Amino acid sequence: MCPHTCVTNLPKPRQKQPEIGPASVMVGNLVSGKRIAQASGRDLGQIEDNDQARKVGAQFLFLSEVLQWRAQTTPDHVLYTLLNCRVSCMMRARSPQGAIANSLTCVQLHKRAEKIAVMLTERGHLQDGDHVALVYPPGIDLIAAFYGCLYAGCVPITVRPPHPQNIATTLPTVKMIVEVSRSACLMTTQLICKLLRSREAAAAVDVRTWPLILDTDDLPKKRPAQICKPCNPDTLAYLDFSVSTTGMLAGVKMSHAATSAFCRSIKLQCELYPSREVAICLDPYCGLGFVLWCLCSVYSGHQSILIPPSELETNPALWLLAVSQYKVRDTFCSYSVMELCTKGLGSQTESLKARGLDLSRVRTCVVVAEERPRIALTQSFSKLFKDLGLHPRAVSTSFGCRVNLAICLQGTSGPDPTTVYVDMRALRHDRVRLVERGSPHSLPLMESGKILPGVRIIIANPETKGPLGDSHLGEIWVHSAHNASGYFTIYGDESLQSDHFNSRLSFGDTQTIWARTGYLGFLRRTELTDANGERHDALYVVGALDEAMELRGMRYHPIDIETSVIRAHKSVTECAVFTWTNLLVVVVELDGSEQEALDLVPLVTNVVLEEHYLIVGVVVVVDIGVIPINSRGEKQRMHLRDGFLADQLDPIYVAYNM
Numbered sequence: 001m002c003p004h005t006c007v008t009n010l011p012k013p014r015q016k017q018p019e020i021g022p023a024s025v026m027v028g029n030l031v032s033g034k035r036i037a038q039a040s041g042r043d044l045g046q047i048e049d050n051d052q053a054r055k056v057g058a059q060f061l062f063l064s065e066v067l068q069w070r071a072q073t074t075p076d077h078v079l080y081t082l083l084n085c086r087v088s089c090m091m092r093a094r095s096p097q098g099a100i101a102n103s104l105t106c107v108q109l110h111k112r113a114e115k116i117a118v119m120l121t122e123r124g125h126l127q128d129g130d131h132v133a134l135v136y137p138p139g140i141d142l143i144a145a146f147y148g149c150l151y152a153g154c155v156p157i158t159v160r161p162p163h164p165q166n167i168a169t170t171l172p173t174v175k176m177i178v179e180v181s182r183s184a185c186l187m188t189t190q191l192i193c194k195l196l197r198s199r200e201a202a203a204a205v206d207v208r209t210w211p212l213i214l215d216t217d218d219l220p221k222k223r224p225a226q227i228c229k230p231c232n233p234d235t236l237a238y239l240d241f242s243v244s245t246t247g248m249l250a251g252v253k254m255s256h257a258a259t260s261a262f263c264r265s266i267k268l269q270c271e272l273y274p275s276r277e278v279a280i281c282l283d284p285y286c287g288l289g290f291v292l293w294c295l296c297s298v299y300s301g302h303q304s305i306l307i308p309p310s311e312l313e314t315n316p317a318l319w320l321l322a323v324s325q326y327k328v329r330d331t332f333c334s335y336s337v338m339e340l341c342t343k344g345l346g347s348q349t350e351s352l353k354a355r356g357l358d359l360s361r362v363r364t365c366v367v368v369a370e371e372r373p374r375i376a377l378t379q380s381f382s383k384l385f386k387d388l389g390l391h392p393r394a395v396s397t398s399f400g401c402r403v404n405l406a407i408c409l410q411g412t413s414g415p416d417p418t419t420v421y422v423d424m425r426a427l428r429h430d431r432v433r434l435v436e437r438g439s440p441h442s443l444p445l446m447e448s449g450k451i452l453p454g455v456r457i458i459i460a461n462p463e464t465k466g467p468l469g470d471s472h473l474g475e476i477w478v479h480s481a482h483n484a485s486g487y488f489t490i491y492g493d494e495s496l497q498s499d500h501f502n503s504r505l506s507f508g509d510t511q512t513i514w515a516r517t518g519y520l521g522f523l524r525r526t527e528l529t530d531a532n533g534e535r536h537d538a539l540y541v542v543g544a545l546d547e548a549m550e551l552r553g554m555r556y557h558p559i560d561i562e563t564s565v566i567r568a569h570k571s572v573t574e575c576a577v578f579t580w581t582n583l584l585v586v587v588v589e590l591d592g593s594e595q596e597a598l599d600l601v602p603l604v605t606n607v608v609l610e611e612h613y614l615i616v617g618v619v620v621v622v623d624i625g626v627i628p629i630n631s632r633g634e635k636q637r638m639h640l641r642d643g644f645l646a647d648q649l650d651p652i653y654v655a656y657n658m
Contacts, residue, residue: 036508037459037470037523039537044265044454044481061233062256063263064150067298068227071110077274079297080104082139082306083322102140109144109298115219116148116187117227124185124214128153128228131239133183133211135159135174135192138284138308143294145187145216146238153228157181157239157251158285158294160631161192162201171196171204173249177241181251181488183211190217233257239488240405242286243630248638250402252484262291262405262482263299265452269411270330270364274301279331281307281319283631288368288398288406292332309337309631316344320357320385329363330412335374336633338367338381346384353388360389366398366410366449371634372541372559373397373446375419393417399448399541402487403500403515404478407457408449408539415528415536417447427542428554430473432522443560447538448521455480458505458514459523462545465506475545476521477503477514484515518545520557547637549579551614558637561586561612568607571596576627578641583617584608587640589624590652597621597653605657620644621653 060066070077082102104112120126132154136142142158149156159178162171178186188196193215201207230237237259241251254262272278284293284306297304305326307319320341323331345352367378382392396410396417410417421442426433435442451457459474460467468474486501503514521541528536543557550556561584562575571592578585586604590597605616626649628636643649 035470035525036467037472037474038457038467039451039523039539040456041265041451042268042453044261044268061260062150062230063237063259063295063298064147064227065229067106067110067113067147070106070298070301074274074301075105075107077106077301078103078303079106079109079301080140080143080304080306082308083318084308084311104140104143109147112144112219113147113151114223114227115221116145116216117151117224118220118222119214119216120148120152120154120185120187121224122220124212126152126154126185129155129236130184131155131157131182133157133159133178133181133186135161135186135188135196137161137189137192138293138306138310141189141216142284146294147298148216150237151224151227153230154185155236155238157183157241158290159241160283160285161188162195164195167195167198167200168204171201173243175205175210176249177251178211180249181239181241185212185214186210187214187216190215230256233260234485236485240286240290240484242402243636251488252402253486253488254405255485258482258485259295260299261454261480263295265454265480265482266291266296266406266409267300268453269409269450271412272296272300272302276300276302276330277305277326277328278302279305279307279319279323279326279328281309281312281331281333281337282368283309283334285631287370287632288400288409289332289334289632291405292368309334309340312337312340312344316340317348317352317357320345320352320359320388323362324357324359327361329361330366331362331364332366332368334632335367335369335377336629336631338377339633342377342381342384349384349387358389359385360391362390362394363412364410365390365395367396368398368400369632369634370399370401372543372557373448375444375446376563378446397446397448399519399539401517401519402484403517404455404480404483406452406482407455407476407478407480407517408447408451410449414450415526417449418526418528418538419444419446420524420538420540421445424560427473428556430520430555432471432473432524434524445540445542448541449539451537451539452480454482456512457523457539458509459521460505460514460516462516462520465503467505467508470523470525473520473522473542476517476519476539476541478517479512479514519543520545520548549577549584551579551584556612556614558635561608561614564607564611565604568603569600572600573624574627576635576637576640578637578644580618580641580645584614585618585620585641585644586616587620587622587627587644587649589627590621591624594652601653601655615657617657619653619655620649620651622649622651626650 084101132149134145146156233256237256239251280292282289284290378395382395393416399408400406421435421437423433423435424441424443456479458477460477462475501515526536548555558577561577565575572588573591574589576587601619604619608616628639
């Protein structure tokens with residue numbers, strides 16, 4: 001690495017210019033003919049084409065009311081079907097529609113929710129508004145427990161259960177969410193209940209401080225005297241907790257009004273009706289994954305075929321077999337599921353085709369994510385399963401964040417997702433310059449799905465809070481009826497709350513209240529037309545503002561450097577970068593012998609220097625699996641940084657250039 005310290009012909013660092021006033025920005029955009037970067041989805045107030053759907057939206061303000069209505073009008077209609085690997089084998093051995101792991105009709109869900117409500121009020125002695133942590137594996141029990149909380153007037157919080165083989169690291173997160181959410185009660189299965197009180201659990205956390213734990217495997221037989229109806233649509237419906245890519249545990253408040261508006265927006269975008277079937281292979285604990293798993297079927301009436309992602313570790317083909325056998329037209333997955341299928345089924349496409357796997361009916365395959373679309377992975381997936389009938393245009397992504405769980409989602413109507421190529425050098429200066437494919441320093445960016453109905457977006461300067469033109473990279477701000485109400489925290493940082501959820505532009509439209517997503521992106525008006533005949537505005541997400549690195553006066557996004565490093569050598573399976581003081585740290589996972597570790601160092605430093613004009617400060621070569629990944633398949637770079645500083649990575653080799 002030492003020769004790089006002698007490099008003296010690097011471009012000069014970008015000089016920060018004096019701040020330009022709002023009026024100058026506005027006049028500059030007008031003179032140069034630039035459009036202010038703002039766009040919106042369809043109006044939620046439009047008339048729906050289904051009388052029953054219109055009745056749900058107009059008559060019922062709460063999901064608990066919708067479930068009661070469905071239990072009365074269509075009691076035997078199946079809302080949920082849960083699949084697992086054992087069932088997949090039975091399905092192959094018998095008819096295509098063979099046995100199923102578990103199913104739930106409208107009336108069955110309603111009756112189970114009633115029994116759980118009785119348990120909460122009689123055994124738990126809970127009051128209206130008390131918080132309840134739901135610690136369940138992905139399945140039917142989680143859904144029933146959620147609606148049982150709504151029936152009892154409690155506020156549910158879904159929590160991923162601890163892993164039995166890794167209690168020491170997973171149980172403290174469960175304990176933290178239970179404590180931060182101020183849960184008065186914890187509901188779970190009998191098996192997990194024993195795990196929470198086990199000797200292994202006592203070694204990881206103080207088991208004496210758990211709140212009341214209720215086991216829902218043994219429910220009371222009686223019905224509740226009455227089902228709670230919230231007095232105000234703006235009251236809290238549930239709390240959504242998740243760990244961001246920066247390692248911060250954040251819980252957001254979702255009101256009943258926002259929850260109903262969210263479900264309606266997804267229903268309109270995806271054209272969900274009781275006759276439809278949707279396959280979902282997502283973790284059901286936060287964000288859009290939770291909404292699709294637990295809420296949308298009750299609101300729209302369609303059947304959700306649920307496939308826990310953990311089941312794919314045993315049988316990677318389970319999700320695609322279910323999509324084929326149920327003739328599903330719309331399906332949702334995560335990047336980790338897509339990657340598992342791409343790696344695990346790469347050599348099995350011929351045998352899957354011989355077994356009758358057919359993906360030609362798939363209209364939309366949406367990757368649920370909170371990051372820049374991974375073009376290489378989606379293209380590999382499309383190419384791999386093209387021979388099985390999957391159309392490349394069917395694969396798309398969604399985009400959501402903490403302040404709004406779903407901003408964009410590719411629906412059934414409208415133009416196909418577009419891809420543009422931008423100049424990476426201009427992007428470092430927060431400017432967007434389109435170039436031709438294959439141009440030097442070109443970076444492909446895929447549209448993050450179509451803007452949901454009822455959603456407005458504007459691109460703003462994160463420092464000055466002024467609106468930007470469509471040729472600038474800026475922070476994505478969103479205004480929507482299904483925005484979260486705010487953060488739920490025991491610390492009560494009001495300044496952070498106001499800045500993220502109640503921001504106003506410094507000039508222009510200063511009356512609208514916006515939520516700041518914390519993600520950088522830009523809008524482009526394409527030549528394509530929407531279903532209403534207007535030109536289509538596409539949103540391109542570039543990266544998280546908190547993860548962007550300021551180096552030499554320019555803004556770098558980790559994924560761009562990581563992509564270059566992964567391309568440098570076939571033995572590099574994964575890479576993550578972060579800054580430490582003023583140094584760039586590159587962590588690479590090695591798939592090969594330890595002797596190759598030393599050879600990787602000059603390759604890594606050269607490719608970063610040549611493609612990004614940056615000098616690497618530290619190269620850390622580690623084993624496969626060291627870089628932490630969350631359930632959505634996103635890298636936890638800040639956790640990795642903490643591990644590096646605490647000397648916990650157990651590296652194969654470390655090279656310093658300090």
